[in-house]
Amino acid sequence: MVALRSFSALMLATTLISFSGAHMALAAQPVPQVGTAQITAVAHPYAAPEDAPQAVENAFAEARKTGRKVLIDFGANWCPDCRVLAGVLDHPAVAPWVQENFVVVPVNVDHFNKNMDIARKYGVTIKAIPVALIVTPEGKVLNADATLELGDARSMSAQAVVDKLAEWSNRT
Numbered sequence: 001m002v003a004l005r006s007f008s009a010l011m012l013a014t015t016l017i018s019f020s021g022a023h024m025a026l027a028a029q030p031v032p033q034v035g036t037a038q039i040t041a042v043a044h045p046y047a048a049p050e051d052a053p054q055a056v057e058n059a060f061a062e063a064r065k066t067g068r069k070v071l072i073d074f075g076a077n078w079c080p081d082c083r084v085l086a087g088v089l090d091h092p093a094v095a096p097w098v099q100e101n102f103v104v105v106p107v108n109v110d111h112f113n114k115n116m117d118i119a120r121k122y123g124v125t126i127k128a129i130p131v132a133l134i135v136t137p138e139g140k141v142l143n144a145d146a147t148l149e150l151g152d153a154r155s156m157s158a159q160a161v162v163d164k165l166a167e168w169s170n171r172t
Helices: 002-026 049-066 080-090 095-101 116-121 158-169
Strands: 069-075 102-108 131-135
Touching: 049 069, 049 102, 049 116, 069 080, 069 116, 080 095, 080 158, 095 102, 095 158, 131 158
Parallel strands: 069 102
Antiparallel strands: 069 131
């Protein structure tokens, strides 16, 4: 009988520890602290402009399934600040947090002559890039007042970029 109680207690403890570990794994990751981490610009973060409409549609479908927000990154492969912003999003200390919180969809605007209709759908006129929009799965833009704040990504610290994304993501 004592052996059975000990075995039962051990099983209960193991179950609680397992549940606790699973619960912690599901807990939201804290905002990454990357300070002045060196960022490597991504050479070609944007697919062909004609791929953007379907990519945006797919991103919103995924966001509705997962409850994550959509980060629409309007830019172009020729833009140094766009490539640096993509490098921040891809940084090993940042990427898991980004993936947990956002469905990222890069939208190639070429030379301000492609996919402008996608930006207008969200009430934005693009005059400079990158433009980062944080949008709820239902289509509400959370940072309409600050779409160009990451426009000088080359002179910003990686931490400043991450902090700005976190701030916008916390809006309702």
